[in-house]
Amino acid sequence: MSDPLIKTVGRFESTFGVILGLALLFIGGGMMLPVAVEIISGGDDVIELVVSAAAFLALGAIIRSNSTIGDTRPASVFAGVAGTWIFVSVLGALPYILTGITERAGVGFGTEMADAIFESVSGFTCTGSTVLTNLPDLGDPDPQIGRGVLLWRQLTQWFGGMGIVALVLAVLPAMGVRGVGFLAAEAPGPAAGRLVPRLSETAKRLWYVYTAVTVLIALLYTLAGMGLYDAFQHAFTTAATGGFSPYNDSVGEFDSVPIEMAAIAGMVIGGINFSLHYRTLFRRDLGAYARDHETRSYLTILLVAFVLIMLPLWLASPFSFGTSVRTAAFNTATLGTSTGFGNAQGAGTPGDFVQWIPSGQMVLLVLMFIGGCTGSTSGGLKVGRFRVMGLLTERSLRQARHPHAVIPVKIGRDVVPDNMVNGIAGFTLTYLAFASAGTVLVAMLGTDFLTALGGAVGSMGNMGPALNNVGPTNTFLDSFSLTARMVLAFLMIVGRLEVFAIALMFTRPSRLLRQRLPMRVRRY
Amino acid sequence: MHIIVVGAGEVGSYVADRLSREGHDVAVIDVDEARLQQVAQDLDVLTVAGSGTHPATLRQAGLERCDLVVAATSDDEVNLVTSMIAKQGGVESTIVRIEAPELMSDEAEEVLKASGADLVIDPDSETAKKVLDILEYPGASEVASMLRGEVVVIGARLSDDAPLAGMRLSEVAARYEPEWQFLVGAITRGDETIIPRGDQMLEAHDLLRVVCRRSARREIVELLGLARDIPKRIILLGGGRTAFMLADKLSARGAEVVLIERNPGRARFLAERLDHVLVLQGEITDVSLLIEARIEQAGAVVALTGEDHANVLACLYAKMSGAQETVAVTHNLQYLKLLDEIGIDSAISPRTASANGVLQFVRGVAQVQTFLTGDAEVLEFEVADGSVADGATVAELNLPKEALIGAIVRDGKAQIARGRSSLRKHDHLVLFAMPQAVDEAARLFA
């Protein structure tokens, strides 16, 4: 019960229901694509996929038709968005379970199901960590996993990239201005403000741009020498900065410099604010990128990281200059945009960054924290916030010298208002708190320190590969226990929804308010 | 009696009004001439422009024949100095209004003594106390503790499903033999207030004033059909002194308190000083803000701003959203009846709270409670040695028709009065009376 001015009869007043129902309908519709591919490629998972699609559509229809828009206060917004994501991610495991691709010798059905859920969460959150060990090789005549399921896996990332809720808002003009909170709660929404006056129209256009960018990247891949099927498969996860690949060795499978260059370009594009892409593509405003401070910092960070990685690789390890540049560039791009493709052809090859000398890995760890731009599909803290944190540090240094100095935090010529600075600082701290708690927790579940650190930070930032035992050539299967994998899956959602939706879903405000309960609650 | 009231603000002018209606000569002093003009128009008092801290002004208001000076400006220092000058000018007693809690503490006792104040009143903390009382009896519209808290007078509207509705008082009495736990002291129905007799019929929607022993208060609340949960989540609208005191007390008792204040600076001040209180900043009439405060889950909403219309609107919205209990502070008493009609559970006036203190002092009785609706009063008397009442039973007393003894406290033990109860000297009584009967009744105990 929220808005007493709205009276409804016979339906649950639940905005959560509306959004979840629509999301399920959309995704169920999207599942038709894998079904079609499976039929064309003559695979044998058609029925399983159709059943999954039907489940999505049926549940979506039931939930949608029984709920109307209700409460839109922050608490319910956060809970609604988090709920939608959790529900969708869990249900998204259905095709994996039905087709049995997570089956392994010697584990029970429960573990299989948990693995399927992990894979699904990793997909929707655009993380790209996998537990699948039997992905096909390029040109495998008899792959163990059919093309339909593989496409579904890529599609989950594509849906997660721009955001399920944004998709729903695009067709829900009735939400009006009340949708703002939902879009913000789902994080990488349009941070640069609305593109057009109406919110649902903005969400719609973002999805147009997203689709356009995806097609563009697919085109790049084709030009670089990929087949059409592979090009689209990879374009879905590149635009979403997800990092799933239908092949065992990821992009490394092709071992081709042009394809890696196309991937780098695609990933960097995916890590830029999509409202800038909108201006470029639909308003022909090419200067938008150059004028945007965040994009400039983003590219600078990538460049600096590239140099910091490349130099030690070249000078202090047996790699040649060319190899150093290639592998440093690819891995800077893949971790700097939270994508998580790999360019290794197996453990120990130049692309396997966990075998690098540690300085390079150090830089990658920092990149994992930072992530791409606000309003992009990438994860992490986001460059914009990182910049404000940097400015805050600079200010505290200057104030140490001049205690009475008044120094506003400025980006370009714009002063960042105090409450926004506080919000960013609060976000960063909460993010760090989750990451450290996650690290300790995962370590307690029996993973060594570095793998736990990489796993937690990587999952929070929706990277994919992480440090030590979970490098680009490993799966998450061996290094983490089942419980640890579930913790990581949770962290992925936490990171994708930028912490608050999840953090606030489980908190009762009165608990937060009251640091410690009084000794005894007196009746009065 | 000649009385000088310094300060023609809300408290001052109300006190002046009440005192002049009781037949005293009242002079009102204020620096604001416009306000004085208004007072002169509305009340039958003498007005003097100037500061109470100037002896000349006081003399102009008749200091030499004055018996009492009430210093009721909103400025503590002015009030203290006024009292000091009045005492030097030979005035017998002074009443001082003090707001700063620091001046009420033990450390400041010397200061108050030096000012010669005989009585200190603090309207804001009186109001806060009243609100706390009301929150303790959810559903009641008025609550007053009498005789050092031994008995409580509850004012409440009888609900449709109350067990008492539709019964005669005599039936009620019969049912609760042998020992009465409570007594209905006054009934307001429509515009009329009466002191009831045994044959009086109770109807739903009657506004009753019931006196009861403190220990029995929960049963009474149920009998009146008011049984509700004690509010755990309280929303205070407005962040003035009263709200500050309330928030502090309520959160110390374990309630979840949300406070809304308009002024950002004041809001920050409150947030710094109040622990465990959520302070929101904005207008209390802003519905989105009320929704943010989760007003529909409020156990009680107390509107305390200085603007009546905002208080009333916010309370109405709260009530409609599903808040259990709404309390509005109202400064303008003319619309009181309306508030009750539209469903606001209780209205509190900061001026009556402190005016009661002044009235008690002037009349020389232990305590006087007046109610916002209806003019019945509840008074506290001590049976004097050798008075008519000493040694008589209640029935023998021959009280005026418009007066009724509610409870008797002897040696700290309270009992509900009945016809056969006997009175002794030094007994304390709670008496319900209409104003015209007060003097006659008082003579019986003097």
Next chain:
Amino acid sequence: MGLIASALLDLLDGGDDALAMGLMGVAAIAVAAALLKTRRLNHHPRTGQSLTILLLVWVTAIGIGTAVYLVTGTFSGRGFWSAFSDSLFESASGFTTTGMTALPVVEEASRGVLAFRAISNWLGGLGGLTVAVAVLPFLTGTHSLSSDPDRTHGALRSIAPSSRRAMRNILAIYGGFSALLVVAYAATGIGVFNAFAYGLSTASTGGFATNTNSLWGENNAGAEWVAIFGMFVAGTNLAVLWWGIRGAANSVWKSQELRLYVFATTIGVVVTSIAVAANDGALISRQAVFAVASTISTTGLRAHDWEAWHPGATTLLFVFMAIGSMSGSAGGGFRWLRIRTLLAFIRRDLLSRLYPKSVLVVKIDGRPIAESVVQQLVGYLVLYAGFVLAGAYAVALFEDGFRRALIAALSAVSTTGALVGVPSAEQLRVGERAVLVPLMIAGRLAILPVVVSAIRLLDRIAARTRSTLAGRGYTETVPGGRRA
């Protein structure tokens, strides 16, 4: 400063290097006297200046220490530069209370040298305490973050109204506590000299040992319990201790920082105990308690082989190492008061997201913290993390273990010293030491003085360059003018 150092130097005349050390002591006194004569301390130095002075004090002390090790020939045998790098590292590690040692076999060093190491720890601890209690709070804005519940003007003021009296009280508590520890150690039977050395390095959270295997080598359970107690207390806030001594137990427990410190220690002990028990059946919680006390106080005394423990326990120990001790203690690290404040900040942030129009204030011990202070704190966190990460990058250039590099940097910045995964310093390469020494100094001085001094230096160089450039421009237009 030099004066105190040299006066104490004179005290240690045991062992073979008495003559050399005596000479050094005299020399140091002479230098100090000369310095005092030529330089009169400006009574009101500007903030930036005073930060630089602070840094210089440490650098001078480390320089003297290096000279002592060189003169006594502690690290002779592998050429001058090797000896120099070893001496510098040992001295820096001592005066910053880090406690990593470059001595391959500690027992081979003379008693005089060992005593000097302990004293360098002790002086470093005292200096750190002075900085933490008296100087830095006013710079980092933490003065309104003091832990004392009743006063408002910082930890120092809560101890005594005048700064001179406060310093005397600090010295008294610190000295008394050290003496107490020495006596307690001696009572466990590890020998008077060892007790002296361990007492000093425990009270200062330094962590130098007189045994290659640290306290482990002593093989004495009693001594370990003394160390546990000593380290835990050394990591607490001096102001809190002061109130404890004065018997105001009530106000002590009101300190939210102390509660968090105790709470974290308890959690750590429980988790580590479970981990130890899981590893080798025999449950000896002493190991766990020791490890937790050693990391949370940033002492770094080793007692057991932590490397083999369950990763959960070691990870938790790393976290403790990073956070370190309480504010206003001799220890290092990020400090629990800041963590407590940041937690309050997070809580406020979450609430304000649920109630966008709420006005909420970050409070510690019931007192509001100014917004600017909280923001500065966030800046400090970034700075701290930046130092650790940049340090790790630099260390990693000379390392092949990522984890070792990360922990070594963390250990240096938090001045913990020898710990899990950190190679014993003798195995460190020269380049790594070159990185770790500044990290240790930065960590000891809570980073700000070092960074601000660096910025000042850069500013000055920039200004000099600019004026030189301008000068050259001038000379070029005037033929025959000066040349730079």
